[in-house]
Amino acid sequence: MNKAILLKEWIKIRIILLVALVASFSATIYALLKINRVVSFKGGFHLWEIILTRDVVFIEVLKYIPLLLGVMFAVAQFVPEMTQKRLKLTLHLPYPHTQMIAMMLLSGISMLILIDLANVALMYVYLNSVLPVELLHRVLITSMPWYMGGIAAYAVVAWICLEPTRGRKVSALFVGLGVVYLFFASDYPQAYDNILGILLLVIVALFFFAQLSVARFKAGCQD
Amino acid sequence: MENIIECKNLTHYYGKRLIYKDLSFNVPKGRILGLLGKNGTGKTTTINILSGFLKPREGNCYIFGEDIQTMQPALRQNIGLLIEGHVQYTFMNIEEIERYYAAFYPNWNRTAYYELMAKLKIAPKQKISRMSCGQRSQVALGLILAQNPELLVLDDFSLGLDPGYRRLFIEYLYDFAKSEGKTIFLTSHIIQDMERLVDDCIIMDYGKILTQQPVTDLMNNFKRYTLSSDHAEAFKAMLEGNQLIYNPATRRDQLEFYSFADQREIGEILAPMQLPTQQLACETMNLEDIFIGLTGKY
Incomplete structure (x- = not known):
């Protein structure tokens, strides 16, 4: 049954997955080419100096890409479920509801994380050749909240989609905007180092809200 | 006779609007029961309560003796549900959707599904979203027949169907129910279809049941x-x-x-x-x- 659930989610998001891969790789390669240009013209030491003295990480162009991917994945997965109240079909299956929604969310997050990891790996391979390990970590850790923000955006959009009433959808939108903003509020490198654990808990809480909305759907809440 | 569905004193409101009060009815095993009523009398509300997607303000519904609000997931293997408009996963094709559902039902009968699909002039990889309403209705019906449930709950099965598809749907459903002793609870706007199909009917007016009896008795009396x-x-x-x-x-x-x-x-x-x-x-x-x-x- 788990395999069947994953198959259904795969059918919904396979095209988006391809678009997401191409878009995110293009952006990452663009950011790395920019770094490569600095290294080619001014040398590696100049790059290190800028990273250390000007509080930049050279990959700021990637900041909102995970956010965009999170929104795309959630829309691709959950809008078809709520059109014509199709979620009834899913919830009618002989499978525990909470587990069903958790599986659907998990499949989306897994795809997102895979894409994020592929991009981080691409950056790691190149940056490892031009930056010392301390600066490499600085760049990658600075990007961590952005990737986490992408997952938070995914959870928020899933919550909005699964919520059966318009009023609460609007509330979820405002709460979601506020929460997602947290992940992108500071441009300062490694500004989030001490609160990454808290941000992780925030993401878990957002997934809990999506489950609550499904429970409301099942109880017949509607406009 | 054993009752497959038992609804006791159902009362439901949308906001302050009363849909019905103290509605009680039973559906015995092996019978086809049609719920008839004008728009807004609560037919879909009743289907939603029966399928566990609406908690009534008061009253209880039991299917196979279990309260539907606390029903174990495994029991849903024995309930086939057709949602109004033959809603299905339109992003899948007929092979994908068959493979998907088959994983959830141990008694899955893929032959029954593909026999019905063979009558449709569609390509195996054609997405359900690109099918006509009639073709989609046959996909939905084929999936229910393959599931082979003891109870079928069908909400407005004739919605959007031309006479040919309606007749096909009714014939398949009737043969399936009568040959295997299945129980069906259904609604439809097209009452001629009900006459051909149902054994018993409930006719609802706003807030109440006007009559519940076998169709032959009703037509005689x-x-x-x-x-x-x-x-x-x-x-x-x-x-x-x-x-x-x-x-x-x-x-x-x-x-x-x-x-x-x-x-x-x-x-x-x-x-x-x-x-x-x-x-x-x-x-x-x-x-x-x-x-x-x-x-x-x-």
Whole structure:
């Protein structure tokens, strides 16, 4: 049954997955080419100096890409479920509801994380050749909240989609905007180092809200 | 006879609007029961309660003896659900959707599904979203037949179907139910379809059940009476409020009303009113006319 659930989610998001891969790789390669240009013209030491003295990480162009991917994945997965109240079909299956929604969310997050990891790996391979390990970590850790923000955006959009009433959808939108903003509020490198654990808990809480909305759907809440 | 569905004292409101109060009915095993009612009388509400997607304000519904609000997921293997408009996963094709559902049902009968699909002129990889409404209805039906459930709950199965697809749907459903002793609870706007298909019917009006009985009994017992008179309007006014008379109406100089009472009983009701009962005509009706007779045209 788990395999069947994953198959259904795969059918919904396979095209988006391809678009997401191409878009995110293009952006990452663009950011790395920019770094490569600095290294080619001014040398590696100049790059290190800028990273250390000007509080930049050279990959700021990637900041909102995970956010965009999170929104795309959630829309691709959950809008078809709520059109014509199709979620009834899913919830009618002989499978525990909470587990069903958790599986659907998990499949989306897994795809997102895979894409994020592929991009981080691409950056790691190149940056490892031009930056010392301390600066490499600085760049990658600075990007961590952005990737986490992408997952938070995914959870928020899933919550909005699964919520059966318009009023609460609007509330979820405002709460979601506020929460997602947290992940992108500071441009300062490694500004989030001490609160990454808290941000992780925030993401878990957002997934809990999506489950609550499904429970409301099942109880017949509607406009 | 064992009841597959038992609904007791269901009461539901949307906001402050009462849909119905103290609605109770049973569906015995092996019977096909049709729920008939005008728009807004609570047919889909009842289906939603039965399928566990709506918690009634009061009352309980039991399927296979289990309260649907706390039903174990495994029990849903035995309940086939058709959502109004033959809603299915339109982003899948007929092979993908068959593979998907098969994983959830141990008694899955893929032959039944593909036999029905073979009748449709569609490509194996054609997405359901690119099919006609009729073709989609057959996919939904094929999936329910393959699931092979003991109980089928069908919400407005004839919605959007042309006469050919409607007939095909009814024939398959009827054969399936009768050959394997399945129980069906359904609604439809097209009452001629119900006449061909259902054993028993419940006719609902706003807030209540008007009647629940076997269709053959209903067709034998509920009659239309007509009478020509220059004073049709006055007679109509006299009949209004009589508990045995349904929806008295006039057309030009003709009085028309409906009743479960036989001609002798009607004669006794009319005699004190000095109606010319010798002209009273009595006729049986098809199910659609019975529905109109019970619920009125408006």
